[in-house]
Amino acid sequence: MSQLIFAYFAGMIIAASILVVALKNPVYSALSLLVMFFHVAGLFVTLHAEFLAAVQIIVYAGAILVLYLFVVMILNVKQDDRYHNQWRIAGFVCIPLMMEAMVLLSGGAGIRTSGTQVVLAPSAKAIAPDNTLAIGQTLFSTYLFPFEVASLVLLVAMIGAIVLAKREIGE
Numbered sequence: 001m002s003q004l005i006f007a008y009f010a011g012m013i014i015a016a017s018i019l020v021v022a023l024k025n026p027v028y029s030a031l032s033l034l035v036m037f038f039h040v041a042g043l044f045v046t047l048h049a050e051f052l053a054a055v056q057i058i059v060y061a062g063a064i065l066v067l068y069l070f071v072v073m074i075l076n077v078k079q080d081d082r083y084h085n086q087w088r089i090a091g092f093v094c095i096p097l098m099m100e101a102m103v104l105l106s107g108g109a110g111i112r113t114s115g116t117q118v119v120l121a122p123s124a125k126a127i128a129p130d131n132t133l134a135i136g137q138t139l140f141s142t143y144l145f146p147f148e149v150a151s152l153v154l155l156v157a158m159i160g161a162i163v164l165a166k167r168e169i170g171e
Contacts, residue, residue: 002046007105009043012036026072030065037061051132 016036023029037060044053139147 003105005046006043009039009046010101012039013043027069030068030072033068034061034065037065049131051135 013036016032016039019032020029020036023032037056041053041056041061044050044056
């Protein structure tokens with residue numbers, strides 16, 4: 001049953017991701033992105049990461065998607081009528097990913113070593129009773145430097161947006 005739920009969420013995430021890129025209308029692409037964000041949150045719930053699911057909905061489906069829609073409205077992006085030739089590259093990249101998905105869904109989730117199969121099942125310690133505490137400790141100890149770099153990148157993007165907006169207002 002859990003594999004069916006995972007297959008549903010994974011299939012919807014893949015379909016919505018394809019629609020984000022394939023749709024010509026930017027508003028419809030943003031709505032497809034919203035569907036994808038909700039299904040990623042559902043996938044987090046199935047992994048017993050309720051805090052990450054809530055953050056996914058609040059931050060990504062709430063704040064980031066609203067930011068995308070504001071940019072689309074401010075820039076007044078028209079429907080793109082050009083034909084993109086990127087489908088060949090996408091197909092080339094998609095073939096190995098589809099092969100991996102087929103191997104994983106066919107039941108080859110274990111690692112075979114010398115005739116025995118090691119099952120990669122989560123242990124009792126892997127699912128912490130307080131995963132918010134575990135995420136916080138990992139984020140601010142092991143991944144402190146990448147966290148700080150990400151905050152600096154977001155700061156530079158915010159300053160760039162302010163400079164571009166000021167330039168438009170001044171002209």
